[in-house]
Amino acid sequence: MAFDGWTFLLQAANFAVLVWLLHRFLYRPVLAIIAARKAEIDRQYEQSVTAKSEAQGQLASAAAERAGIAAERDAVLARAAAQAEEAGVALRGEAARSAAGLLEEAHRKIAAERAEALTETHRVAVELAGDMARRLLAEIPATLRTEGWLEKVEQYLAALPGRERQGLALQLAGGAPVRVVSASPLPESARELWRERLGRALRCDLTVELTADPGLIAGVQVNFPAAVLELSWRSQLAALRSQDAPAGERAHADAR
């Protein structure tokens, strides 16, 4: 059995040297370059992760922006709708108001016209009544027509306070005549009657002039020098007309 101790020792030493050589020239550089590449890859991975998160952030912000735009659009639409609604309501209100105004105007106009027509009708009716009365009274004799009024004048004068009656008598003291206007011409005999009756009522002497005026319809107008006493249908119709017109308007207002 040949075992060479020197060869054994030399081979052991050789192997140790070879370990050192390869460690120096092979493993260390290769491992270093692998580690460097790993670091590079890690760095790039980090970069890519950063870039990815950045991109995601941008995406999120873009989405948020889009959502904001959508919300803004909705808000604008809602605002426009609200404005349109408001304008519509305003228009409708205005239209309603103007319609009400028109209606009221029409009502008022109708009322005015009705009142006018009423007044006119009233007037026509009164005139018609006067006309009819005049025609009817034409049938009655003039003395008869005046007799009644003489009594009325007497009653009126009798009802006057004493001072006023004395005032009237004083007016006649100068010899001025009392002018009696009747609706139809009176006979001469009536003048004596009127003079006697009026003188008795006023307790003084007087003269009477007789005049005719068909406009009175019926009744008399006693003209003193400074006073007029009219007791005729004309004056009564006029009083009736002026008294009834407000009554007609009042009736109209109640109807509305």
Add this chain to the structure above:
Amino acid sequence: MIPSPLASSVVFRIGPIPIARPVVTTWGIMVLMALGSRLATRRLRVHPDLPQTALEALILAVCGQIEEVMRRDCGPFLPLLGTLFLYLCAANLSGVVPGVRAPTAGLETPAALATIVFLAVHYFGVRSRGVLGYLASFAQPKLIMLPLNIVSAVTRTFSLMVRLFGNIMSGEFLIALVVALAGLIVPIPLMALEILVAIVQAYIFTVLAAVFIGAAVGGE
């Protein structure tokens, strides 16, 4: 008469030291590997070209095998085990080259490698567990296993040596016999088989060394 496969011829002497053929072959392998790795690693870049990629793949494959066997980072063990694998591959395959005899076909080179592995097992064990911890690991799992463990530590080193030596030497011896008997073409399949055996033996030697060292270092 066939020359003894166990003997190694002396090439020359430096003073009293005889330099045998395996030593000379090993020197040649050393020079080639050192120069080759120097050239290969001279221009390393982060973005590798094809040779650098192949080199890195080789290193990472060795590293991956070591990690798979030892279940821990290959960093501290790569210089020893990687060099063991690469040198054994080169030495075993050098027997295929005409005129060169594989250094591992002699008894001394496997003995030297096995001895280095034996020492490295204790070195890494002590470094990992401390002296007392490593010595206590011989009494695992029971105290009665202590002599067995001690004997096994020696015999497995011996078997490591004899396995490598026997495989390579028998292969070379067989090829020599066949060449002497049949001449030209016939040894070629045997040589191909010998190439496979050479790589497998290098792999097995390295893996066994890794297993031993891993057992000494202890589980994670």
Add this chain to the structure above:
Amino acid sequence: MDPKIISIIGAALAVSIGSIGPALGEGRSVAAAMDAIARQPEAAGTLSRTLFVGLAMIETMAIYCLVVALMLLFANPYTR
């Protein structure tokens, strides 16, 4: 008998008988490994590595026999 003849016979017996056991063992282990790989192909890497290591272990026995035979033939101290 000549010690050389005895050595040669011893070497032949050592190799022939000594390779029976490792041959059987290797056959069994390869069969088991094939079975395991067929059952679980994804574990083929680990299995084949373990198989190679195991085969090398078993083969060591045969190699021991071969070494003994070679020592009988070439390094026998009794044949000097």
